[in-house]
Amino acid sequence: RAKQWYQRRVRGNKEFLKTDFLSHDPGEVILTNGDAYNIIFFTGTKDTYTFYLRKSDVYKVLQGVFVLSNLISPLITLSAGGLRYEEMMVGPVPVISNIFTMEELPFAEWPERVKVVGNSICAPYFWKIESMTKGWVSNFATDKDGNAINLAEARAVSDPNEMELFLNYLAEKTTMDT
DSSP states (O other): OHHHHHHHHHHHHHHHHSSOSOOSOGGGOOOOHHHHHTOOOOOTTOOEEEEEEEHHHHHHHHHHHHHHHHHTOTTOOOOOTTEEEEEEEETTEEEEEEEEETTOOBGGGSOSEEEEEEETTTTTHHHHHHHHTTTSSOOOOBOTTSOBOOHHHHBOTTSOOHHHHHHHHHHHHHHHHO
């Protein structure tokens, strides 16, 4: 049965791509940890989670990921949509500066608590930060009043998922461009 599925898959690839990228038995494929970081995937159907961070914690997250990306591995990345900032090296030290929102609101003028939206892949890490840093950094995801919340409370059940948000963005962008 698996062989039939594989044969249909190969035919489908040949027809769609006009070439055969799957020219071997998938049972012969061995994925390494490095390969896993190079797999492209789309997370459009993932749930969204909404929570608040202190603006100083937003800076710490951006700065921390930039340091890890430069000193540990370039595979460690974070896409902070809605923000614009400069990344530079001061000698051997990676530094982030000049943080603005896309509406040109400078970091100094942000409210003390900033609303953050993450998907079900990245959001759970905000609750794992304390254990991952062995207590060096405490969990900092809160509600709008600064009260600690758990991951289940942050799940945005009635909010759109990533794909819906992206499609809305494209619809607005198309409208603005015409």
